[in-house]
Amino acid sequence: MAERTARTRVTAADIAREVGVSRATVGFVLNDTPGQTISAATRERVLRTARRLGYRPHRAAQALASGQSRIILFVLPDWPLDYSMRRYLEEASLLLDEAGYGMVTYTPHPGGTSRPLWESLDPDVVVGFTAFGPEDSASLRASGVTRVIPAPDESEGLHGAPALTAGPELQVRHLVEQGHTDLAFAASADTRLEELVRERGENAHRACLDAGARWHGADFIDGGDPGALVRRWHEEGVTGVVAYNDDVAAAVVGAALRAGLDVPDDLAVVGHDDSPLASVFVPALSSVRLDTGALGRALAGRALDEAQGRPRERGHIEVRAELVRREST
Structure with a gap:
């Protein structure tokens, strides 16, 4: 031969x-x-x-013969790929791989001109982190994609799940339990996170009112020196800060220390996501820990059910959220 x-x-x-x-x-x-x-x-x-x-x-031939590509397409929001999102994707990818499916991620950008990836990839299931709008839903149907999570009759995406919005309530409750009655919200200035920042800020405001604490509003931390903002908070009597995430919390704590304030006696700060930064920062940051790995596994499991024709559970996925207490509070 x-x-x-x-x-x-x-x-x-x-x-x-x-x-x-x-x-x-x-x-x-x-x-x-x-x-x-x-x-x-x-x-x-x-x-x-x-x-x-x-x-x-030959995977293409196999897909043609079986009617399945064994590809699950995850459509991600145009957010920074932070620690929580990486954990979510890693766990989802691992579970799908163990079941013999490949995971592909796709991030549409506002104003982008590329065709949606599902139009050329022929995925078995398309999974969105947020609900699909009318235009995308029409494109999915035209492409022959019939297995979609969330389905068109499911109006709310993953970012609205109770555990993903419970963080600000835990942050506020923790600060109030520590004796802080004047609170402010430190927001990320990243425009890609505008919707999520607004949602967390509103939840923090609501939790503050429910707890009987005074709300001093939300201010953006843009990555520069937030020293002037921290000094203004101190002059207004703010003693507790709810931070959008751990990066923002670290910026606030650093500015407070440079301004000569004691953390947590003068200003207590609690972050969100419990990223690796939280435990190694000095002082270590109290933070909200969400089991986003469990979220990734649960959503991948639902995608497998959809791909294999099994009845799929609908509604919110239960994700554990807890407050991790450290030096910053």
Whole structure:
């Protein structure tokens, strides 16, 4: 037999010629087709020859034959890929991989001109972090994508799940329990996070009013020196700050220390996400810990149910949220 070049794909027909059996027999063995009367010896010869020749299945052909691409497309919001989002994606990818599915992520950008990835990828399931709008829903239908999470009749995406919005309430409650009755919200100035920042700020305001504490409003931390803002808060009597995330919390704590304030006696600050920064920062940051890994696994499980035609649970996914107490409060 002529020596193969590195670029030549080994086919089932090549294996059939080597073993001396039909192409159909090789196909039955490689696909583990049930109900076939193929001897164990022949099956072993086919598999051994496939390994020796370096056979790799043609995924496109398999997808055409089975009607499945075994690809799950996750459509992500245009947010920074922070610690929580990475944990979410890592756990979802791991679970899907164990089930024999590949995960592909796609982030549409406002004003972008590229075609939606589902129009060319042919995924088995499309998963959105937020609900799909009318235009995207129409594009999904036109592309033949029928398995979508959340479905068109599910109006709320993952970012509205109770556990994902419970953080500000935990932050406020913790500060009030520590004796702080004048609170402010430190917001991220990243415009990509505008909706989530607004949502957390509103939840913090509501929790503050429910607790009987005084609300001093929300201010943006833009990555520069927030020293003037921290001094103004101190002059207004603010003693507790609810931070959008741990990065913002670290910026506030650093500014407070540079301004000569004691943390937490003069200003207590609580972050959100419990990223690795929270525990190594000095002083260590109190923070809200969300089990976003569990969220990723749960959503991947729902995607697998959808892909394999099993009944899929709807509604919110339960995600554990807890307040981790450290030096900053």
